[in-house]
Amino acid sequence: MRKAQVVLVSLLCLTLAFSVFVFVSGTQAKMGKEKPMAVKADGKALWDYLKMEKYAKNWKMWPGKKALYPGKEPHGALLTTYVNKTAYTAIKGKKGMLPDGSIIVKENYTADKKLAALTVMYKVKGYNSAAADWFWAKYLPDGKIAVEGKVDACINCHASAKANDYVTTAPLK
Numbered sequence: 001m002r003k004a005q006v007v008l009v010s011l012l013c014l015t016l017a018f019s020v021f022v023f024v025s026g027t028q029a030k031m032g033k034e035k036p037m038a039v040k041a042d043g044k045a046l047w048d049y050l051k052m053e054k055y056a057k058n059w060k061m062w063p064g065k066k067a068l069y070p071g072k073e074p075h076g077a078l079l080t081t082y083v084n085k086t087a088y089t090a091i092k093g094k095k096g097m098l099p100d101g102s103i104i105v106k107e108n109y110t111a112d113k114k115l116a117a118l119t120v121m122y123k124v125k126g127y128n129s130a131a132a133d134w135f136w137a138k139y140l141p142d143g144k145i146a147v148e149g150k151v152d153a154c155i156n157c158h159a160s161a162k163a164n165d166y167v168t169t170a171p172l173k
Contacts, residue, residue, distance in 0.1 A: 041124045041135040043148035076108035096173045097165040100125040131155045
């Protein structure tokens with residue numbers, strides 16, 4: 001009888017330990033993740049998402065870049081570049097390409113550190129295979145959309161970095 005009790009207690013302990021493990025694993029999986037991507041390739045929807053995410057507060061800057069680093073036209077004299085977790089993980093991992101759902105937000109400043117615009121690249125599976133599926137948007141500081149979509153000026157300029165997934169900020173490998 002004693003042996004049966006030991007086996008029963010052992011099984012109960014194992015069941016409890018497994019339940020705690022499953023609960024903790026599920027909780028940790030939810031922590032530190034962005035909200036699920038439910039943003040369509042649309043300038044207003046993307047702007048609303050960026051505001052909701054509070055990207056400048058909650059996202060990391062491009063690895064190796066600091067706020068107000070020297071830029072070049074057409075973006076501005078000074079730049080600050082933020083990336084969502086999807087993009088950040090791929091950049092840090094030297095993946096060579098950014099996965100679907102990656103978002104790059106480049107704040108464009110004048111030489112006197114005045115915000116002039118935000119330029120955004122958002123990778124959407126199947127959006128534009130001719131340009132690596134990037135959706136492009138340029139916003140004025142108040143959120144007004146200056147351009148959006150398959151923007152020829154953006155695509156043509158970034159095509160010089162086609163081998164780097166159309167990203168000109170830094171090598172992805």
